[in-house]
Amino acid sequence: MSETKTIPAPVPKATTIEVRLPSRMGFEKVAMATASSVAKLMGFRDDRVDDLKTAVGEACINAIEHGNRLNEVLNVGVQLSVSGDSLEVKVIDDGKGMNKQTGKIATPDIDRKMHGDEAARGMGMFLIQALVDEAEWVAAMDGNSSYVRLVIRLDKEQ
Amino acid sequence: MQSETKARVEQLASPAGDPVSVLRFEGDIASTSKEAVLGTYQALPKETAKLVLLDFTKVDYINSSGIALVIQLLIEASNLGQKVAAFGLSAHFTKVFTMVGITKYAGLFATQTEALAGL
Numbered sequence: 594m595s596e597t598k599t600i601p602a603p604v605p606k607a608t609t610i611e612v613r614l615p616s617r618m619g620f621e622k623v624a625m626a627t628a629s630s631v632a633k634l635m636g637f638r639d640d641r642v643d644d645l646k647t648a649v650g651e652a653c654i655n656a657i658e659h660g661n662r663l664n665e666v667l668n669v670g671v672q673l674s675v676s677g678d679s680l681e682v683k684v685i686d687d688g689k690g691m692n693k694q695t696g697k698i699a700t701p702d703i704d705r706k707m708h709g710d711e712a713a714r715g716m717g718m719f720l721i722q723a724l725v726d727e728a729e730w731v732a733a734m735d736g737n738s739s740y741v742r743l744v745i746r747l748d749k750e751q
Numbered sequence: 752m753q754s755e756t757k758a759r760v761e762q763l764a765s766p767a768g769d770p771v772s773v774l775r776f777e778g779d780i781a782s783t784s785k786e787a788v789l790g791t792y793q794a795l796p797k798e799t800a801k802l803v804l805l806d807f808t809k810v811d812y813i814n815s816s817g818i819a820l821v822i823q824l825l826i827e828a829s830n831l832g833q834k835v836a837a838f839g840l841s842a843h844f845t846k847v848f849t850m851v852g853i854t855k856y857a858g859l860f861a862t863q864t865e866a867l868a869g870l
Contacts, residue, residue: 618781621814643841654815654816700850703853703856706826707822707826707829707856712819713819714819717814719851720851
């Protein structure tokens with residue numbers, strides 16, 4: 594019996610997709626849906642697509658809430674760049690950002706949260722870093738914008 | 752843009768015959784879901800609601816703010832000596848809940864039957 598294999602649609606070697614979101618909660622889902630569509634076109638497994646969606650969603654929420662401080666006059670830029678077997682996503686806001694951060698972000702301490710020694714919130718950056726292959730937070734030198742850069746790569750067995 | 756969180760309460764019994772309050776959520780669980788998640792939980796009668804199940808079967812989207820609401824619910828439940836378990840999470844959100852340590856304070860189960868048996 595012949596085996597049917599799903600072959601992902603070809604995506605040009607270097608492709609960039611851009612989305613601009615209003616700084617309003619909920620619009621992160623537009624970026625999540627876009628990232629999901631691109632990742633599926635590239636042939637990522639469903640579980641990796643889910644990881645990417647959550648990471649992109651959290652990055653957009655941070656940009657909307659902390660970067661642009663919910664100012665709807667400001668947009669959040671989302672750039673998706675396909676290159677070979679990797680997908681890079683930059684989420685850009687108009688905030689000051691933080692110092693360049695590539696080190697390991699602390700794992701939430703559920704015991705401290707349960708005992709009120711740590712805020713229940715504040716897990717977004719941890720989730721981003723844990724769910725993608727690369728994550729870095731970059732503040733522009735002029736202090737007027739910042740971005741988070743995420744990368745996921747196709748596994749060899751995909 | 753975010754779909755409204757709906758919540759309703761159903762009373763069941765555990766296999767041992769103990770009363771179980773089931774909070775059935777629907778829609779997104781995000782920062783706007785405080786009333787649906789915590790408000791619904793806080794309206795449970797504290798004298799009788801010793802076993803609580805969270806049903807995520809019809810939840811499409813949970814972000815970190817939504818997870819924080821679940822943690823706040825677990826803090827209140829812990830203070831009241833209640834036992835909490837959850838079921839119906841997708842494989843992805845089961846992984847996320849596990850990553851942030853929720854499994855230490857609430858069992859995660861695939862189905863309601865398994866959750867009732869696990870309480």
